[in-house]
Amino acid sequence: MSRPRPEPVQVVKQRRDAALAALVASVPYIQFLNxxxxxxxxxxxxxxxxxxxxxxxxxxxxxxxGATAAFLEMTAMMALNWMHVWPKIEAGxxxxxxxxxxxxxxxxxxxxxTVDYLRSxxxxxxxxxxxVARSGRRFxxxxxxxxxxxxxxxxxxxxxxxxxxxxxxxxxAKQD
Amino acid sequence: xxxxxxxxxxxxxxxxxxxxxxxxxxxxxxxMAEISMPYDVKLIGDPDTGVIHGGAVSALMDTCCGAAVxxxxxxxxxxxxxxxxxxxxxxxxxxxxxxxxxTCHHISRNVAFVRAVAMDDDRDRPVATATAAFSVxxxx
Numbered sequence: 001m002s003r004p005r006p007e008p009v010q011v012v013k014q015r016r017d018a019a020l021a022a023l024v025a026s027v028p029y030i031q032f033l034n035x036x037x038x039x040x041x042x043x044x045x046x047x048x049x050x051x052x053x054x055x056x057x058x059x060x061x062x063x064x065x066g067a068t069a070a071f072l073e074m075t076a077m078m079a080l081n082w083m084h085v086w087p088k089i090e091a092g093x094x095x096x097x098x099x100x101x102x103x104x105x106x107x108x109x110x111x112x113x114t115v116d117y118l119r120s121x122x123x124x125x126x127x128x129x130x131x132v133a134r135s136g137r138r139f140x141x142x143x144x145x146x147x148x149x150x151x152x153x154x155x156x157x158x159x160x161x162x163x164x165x166x167x168x169x170x171x172x173a174k175q176d
Numbered sequence: 177x178x179x180x181x182x183x184x185x186x187x188x189x190x191x192x193x194x195x196x197x198x199x200x201x202x203x204x205x206x207x208m209a210e211i212s213m214p215y216d217v218k219l220i221g222d223p224d225t226g227v228i229h230g231g232a233v234s235a236l237m238d239t240c241c242g243a244a245v246x247x248x249x250x251x252x253x254x255x256x257x258x259x260x261x262x263x264x265x266x267x268x269x270x271x272x273x274x275x276x277x278x279t280c281h282h283i284s285r286n287v288a289f290v291r292a293v294a295m296d297d298d299r300d301r302p303v304a305t306a307t308a309a310f311s312v313x314x315x316x
Contacts, residue, residue: 028220029229032196053196056239057254064193065242065257066235073231107222110230114261 015096019089020044022099023081027074033067035074042086046075046128055123063121068146072128072158073113076142079130080108080162106165108140113160121155122148138164181205184246187254194239197232201243207280209243211236214273226270230304233294234262236276237306241290244278245310251283254313258287261307268303272296278306288312 020039024030034049048054048071056064085105088094094105130144140162147154181204188194188201188211197219202210213219213228213236221229238260245255268274278292292306 026223027229028218028223029232032218033231053192055192056194057256058190058192059254062256064191064235064238065260066197066231066238067193069234069238069260069262070229070231073234074229102223104223106224109267110262110264112261112263113230113234114259115234115257116259117257120256 015089016086018096019085019094019099020082022096022104023078023085025100026102026104029070030074033070033074035071037078042082044075044079044082044129046071046078046130048126048128050124050126060120061123063123063126065115065117065121068117068121068126068156069113069115069158071126072115072144072146072156073110073160075128075146076113076130076144076158076160077108077110077162079144080132080135080140080142081105083132083135084108084164108162108164111139111161111163113158115156115158117156119153119155124148126155127151136164138166140164180249180251181247184209184243187246188239188243191239193235197235197239199236199239202275204243204247207244207248207283208278209240209247210275210277211240211243212273212275215271222267225267227267228270228274230262230264233264233268233274233304234260236274237262237278237292237294237304238308240276240278241280241292241306241308242310244280244290244292245283245288245312248280248283248288251280251288251312252314255288255310256313258309258311262304263306264304265302268294268296269298274303283312286312
């Protein structure tokens, strides 16, 4: 038995990075918050790079709770979207060039989002990773955690429920 | 109490992130606050529809809830968010200002409890609601 030769590494990386870059570039609010995403295989880590405009309490100083909430929500939504987009990019159903041109799959919508503020956000970069706990045909539940200096000492965590885009893809409808 | 409202107003108006979002304090006092956020393309979350990102609504809600705590007659000083839960009922209509009203309905020695609602021009159909708990600090 012979299997097809694996694709060259540059081809694989270019495809995945182009798709991710297209998703990130399409959302103005991601740029507003100075958020970028680091990809390792299919795992994403969000980074909110510090800027004075993210401050909520200038006397401490501390990050704005709203900026922290938005960062967590953005990371959760991107992780969920990425999980759905990934197999389509790999199967060739979605072309990163089309995505770059603005033809993007519809995003999940937030139903609710609960943020647990564990400690005050320091005036420096923050990182976040999300876990999709459940992803069904209609609903998804996502956990997300953000940290700064120490991964084991998160400064905020959150859980959110999302409504998946409906009637987009027949294959999706049969997955659940 | 007038002093407290004045202090809270001054505090809200110097928050860098609130300025960046373009938040406008409409009214404040007696444990209640109203803050509006004009529509801005830089806050868009869905490029297809031009709808504002939920995160921007969260930031607006958080600021408004904090303002309601700070202007409560029993609040000694500053505050920080302990927990914030937002429910998104519908997408805000693109182009319209979002107005949030928050009420600090109970305050104890350590904790303040707040409820808030966000609306666009259609005041009868809220865009989102929030429930939050804030810490009660002695100082700003």
